Amino acid sequence: MATHSQIPENALPETIEADEKERNDSVHTAVEWVNEALNTMLRDLDPTDQCQADKILGEYFANKIEEKKEIEKEEEEAAKVTRGPPSSHSTSTPKQKKGGKSGKKVSVEVNPSPPAEPAEPVLRGSLAIGGTSLAIAKAGATVSHVPLYLHTALLKHNQESPKEMTLPLPMVTVLNCEKNSPTKLKLVKEVILIPPVELSLQQGIERVLDIQKEITRMLESPGKRPGSQADSRKGKAQKAPPPPLKRISHLGCLTIGYDSLEQLLLQLQRACNNIGLELGTDMYLAINCAAHELMDYGKGKYQILTGTFKSPDEMVAMYVEMINKFPFIIALIDPLRKEDREQWSSICCALGSKCYLIAEEAATQISKLKTDQDINIATCSGVVLKYINQTKVSDLIELTGILDGQRRVTILGSPDRESSDESLVDLAVGLGARFLKLGGLSRGERVAKYNRLLAVEEELAANGALREAKLEFVDFAEESQPGQLRNVLPAPQQA
Structure with missing residues (x-):
């Protein structure tokens, strides 16, 4: 499976290093999923039944998403307890100070470009789902004695x-x-x-x-x-x-x-x-x-x-x-x-x-x-x-x-x-x-x-x-x- 990331060719060394670490962590997690849970869940399944296999993979992945949400929720609650209640104080913003320059504001607001949609987070280990689905398709082609296409x-x-x-x-x-x-x-x-x-x-x-x-x-x-x-x-x-x-x-x-x-x-x-x-x-x-x-x-x-x-x-x-x-x-x-x-x-x-x-x-x-x-x-x-x-x-x-x-x-x-x-x-x-x-x-x-x-x-x-x-x-x-x-x-x- 190819990596999901898109790192510019002129990226800083630390960016490349961080991406490589994320990639390695994702691969190791994917291998764990395959060797443990997926290996057990998919055993004895007919490899020509792609729909059933992919349904199992989809349900497994959905459960992993829910697990991650629960962990993030618990971490957020723990962080709130550690930080205590937020302090309330007001600070004037640069826009408030520069109220006289209203003409520029109007020109921006006439036809604003919609902001970029946030990138979807990639769940560590997700490569296991795509890789396993493809491996099952290859196995199905092999037992059917036909090429994958x-x-x-x-x-x-x-x-x-x-x-x-x-x-x-x-x-x-x-x-x-x-x-x-x-x-x-x-x-x-x-x-x-x-x-x-x-x-x-x-x-x-x-x-x-x-x-x-x-x-x-x-x-x-x-x-x-x-x-x-x-x-x-x-x-x-x-x-x-x-x-x-x-x-x-x-x-x-x-x-x-x-x-x-x-x-x-x-x-x-x-x-x-x-x-x-x-x-x-x-x-x-x-x-x-x-x-x-x-x-x-x-x-x-x-x-x-x-x-x-x-x-x-x-x-x-x-x-x-x-x-x-x-x-x-x-x-x-x-x-x-x-x-x-x-x-x-x-x-x-x-x-x-x-x-x-x-x-x-x-x-x-x-x-x-x-x-x-x-x-x-x-x-x-x-x-x-x-x-x-x-x-x-x-x-x-x-x-x-x-x-x-x-x-x-x-x-x-x-x-x-x-x-x-x-x-x-x-x-x-x-x-x-x-x-x-x-x-x-x-x-x-x-x-x-x-x-x-x-x-x-x-x-x-x-x-x-x-x-x-x-x-x-x-x-x-x-x-x-x-x-x-x-x-x-x-x-x-x-x-």
Whole structure:
């Protein structure tokens, strides 16, 4: 099981150390749960009965949550006794002292941005629940003599074997843009390539590799790095050299900064043109904005460039202009915070028929996503689901079923700190996910999954069970009329 935490790459050593300690404690607790209580509770259970196993796991976890609440309540009561009654004294606040500056207060209160929802606490040991559920699914596949992806599909479709299966399209990260770098662009966290559906996975991966090699060549070549052309025109190339090519990110791709979105996209276009490819025909782009990392809560606005801020409504207008100008961008991941529900609805109505508007950060806690038969997040085209913590296989089956019914796409994604286990690929294939977001084509834990996806493609093709994928956008503006789907992507040109 991958860790739940998301520690920035430039985090302080003490932060990394504290996170590592928390991770170790969680693993040790999870091992205790498995070796003791779960080992006894699950003994003699039929491993093909995933629902029963996950029900037992869910009840066990709920009891652990209650135990933790009781302990916290007792500790709080004990602390009150130790502290004694709180002292009452009044102090004037800075706002009271600065009462004359009422104009600024009014401007903030006119349209305040909703505060960030507090992060859900992660119960130590929760990895045992997700890990055990997945182990049972693997055991069920083994005793049924079928691969895990087919076993997952049978579980989702009530043991009805599908005649054909569609591979999820890979979302391959080629650039990781550091938001804390000296460069100005903050709006983009990941630049992701999506091959056309008409290509085989093998062909698509090879095409991505060719583009990645060309980008690397351009970045390593003097005068070709971001910012160099503009600087050279001003005669400043020697005085202010562009930042050097950075390391391979934890996402398995190059890490580098840019000064503007246009600079980034034009360089990608140039890299494709250099090898005879065209963005929007031979390859498509997705942009992970990770907007929750952009919000300046003092201003109530997003910082898209150094010193440049936009309100949520202005962000929507900016994205509309961006997609109209660069139609080869067919997906935006987290273009807004999950709290900006009104703006999510606006951007989906404006752009839903042209690209996917995908929620990732809002879906971190899978156990909190479902309410009755609905998904408790803002309007969106699709959701990135990650198999972490207390997530169970049954949870993914239920959630993807709801998303299918609501015409939202499912994306299975790797957590930041991924393991080398390949099960995520089988789950994505079996659940019928539209995309698989695995990061870049470097680092063993990510390459292993791409290799597994290639192996599944070969197996399905050999059995005559491989069905071609489709990319269809939902026209939210006409959602009152069911079935409003558009496939707007043209067939690729053969290079």
